[in-house]
Amino acid sequence: MNFEPSARSKDYLERVKRFVREHIEPAESRYMAQLHADHAGGDWRRWRVPPEMEQWKARAKAEGLWNLFLPDATLGAGLSTLEYAPIAEETGRSFLAPEVFNCNAPDTGNMEVLWRYGSEEQKKQWLQPLLAGEIRSVFCMTEPEVASSDATNMQATAVLQGDEVVLNGRKWWSSGLGHPNARIAIFMAHTPNPDLDRRQQHSMVLVPLDAPGVTVERMLPVFGDHDAPHGHGEVRFDNVRVPTSAVIGGLGRGFEIAQGRLGPGRIHHCMRCIGAAERALELMIDRGMGRTAFGKPLLNLGGNRERVADARIAIDQARLLTLYAAWKLDELGALGAMTEISAIKVVAPNVLQKVVDDAIQLHGGAGVSNDTPLAGFFAQARSLRIADGPDEVHKGVIARIELAKRGFSRS
Known part of the structure; x- marks a missing residue:
């Protein structure tokens, strides 16, 4: 490689x-x-x-x-x-x-879904204006009433009625929902079918945000910041009716599509984390050498040089692991790179969080203000440890694969 x-x-x-x-x-x-x-x-x-x-x-x-x-x-x-x-x-x-x-994000993931799985009609209506940057999109998956770390808990429903699909449910942390150019959401929901495996009972449906029954209730702050003008919103779907042509790939294919969506997207998230960590390290060094206390540059006090060294080691390790995951994804697809994709989702945000935390400490009060990007980077790191699945879920995936190598079952 x-x-x-x-x-x-x-x-x-x-x-x-x-x-x-x-x-x-x-x-x-x-x-x-x-x-x-x-x-x-x-x-x-x-x-x-x-x-x-x-x-x-x-x-x-x-x-x-x-x-x-x-x-x-x-x-x-x-x-x-x-x-x-x-x-x-x-x-x-x-x-x-x-x-x-x-x-x-989430437009890149949504565009990839439409590019890979969308019909020609869906591509013409929604993918083309997204690719042109004329509109923005939303991905509605997480729900406030259940533990969304297990996506099979999903309570929102997408039920076929004649030539329409009826959508009901409440979603939150739907990123991009506050953007003034947001026009379309991908709504992931349960499509009950007792004859199929539980991972074949979910669907992704395209829903115009101005459709009757769609109500955006509020924007959710992250550590007090609403992340305007994109936002992360809570939205309700009450008997929203869309034609069957709005279903992406067919009813019951939601989990299959999600795996295709999340693989490349997680690489993108993790590499952006590494870029943010690099900038945080640069800010940390510049601040540490530009300020003095007790007659010395801050970087020469209290083990700060070791923190710089630890940051360099951690960032480079995270980058190499992410590049390996990207290479394996290209070679074998998302299923073939499952361990590596899960690993980087744990590693990259944690590295960013630690590097930014050390940089904030060196900046003092300035580090928790909006005068530097550090507070925003910290919020990004901490929320990403939940947003694409909590650390514990990714570690569980890795452990399950490792046990299977030794002949042990999923239980």
Whole structure:
């Protein structure tokens, strides 16, 4: 195996770096401060995207830095997961860069679902405007009334009635729900069928957010921040009726599709974590060498140099493991890389959380303010340890696979 980026990957990476350095970084602090000022405690229905975002997106599209995540040369950059990984890392250094290049979650995962499993009608109606960056999308899976770490607990339903599917249920932590350009949600629900295995009784359904019966109830703050203008919302579906043509891939295929969706997406999340950890380490070093206490640079006090060394070791280990997972995903598919994908979902957010925590400590009060990206990175790390499945679930998957190698059953 060879983790050296291809020539195409290197070219895109250098162009992305230059774009971020020349256009995004000079405006990032002001942009984020404006977001916090405009949306603090306000009505999410009045959230707006600052005009710079659309300007950056237009420039990125014109420069060919668009849909870099999609392994389809006609619709995106045509990069493999391994080729895209270092680019995802670079965009992870900024809260703004993923959207600028139309590579932000949950849209990337939703676009991959439609690209892989969608009908021609679904692609025309929803995938094309998503790929163009004209609309945003939402993924509705987690539910407030059950332990969503076990997706078979799902209470929301998608039931066939004639030539329609009727949807009922409540979802929360539906990311992107507050975005003013959000138009479509992928709703995952239980489709009861006692004749099938429990993992063949769930469906993914496309639901326009303006459909009758869809009610967005609130945005949920993460450590007090509503993550405007994207947001993470709670939404209710009351007898929402959509045509059967809105079902992705057919009723009962939800788990199969989810596995295809989550594999590449988890690589993207983890590489962005590594990029954020790199930036946190840089901020930690600059702060530690730029401030003095007791006659010495902060970095020369209290074991801080060891913390820098530990961070470098941990970040590089996480990167290598994630690149290995990306390589294995490309070679064997999501099922063939299950151990590695589960492992990086534990490792990368935990590494980011530890590195950011040390960087916050060196920054003192500034580290928990909005004057640096550290508080946002910490919230990102801590929430990701839940968002794509809790650490414990991923460790359980790894343990089950290891036991199976020794001939022990699932029990």
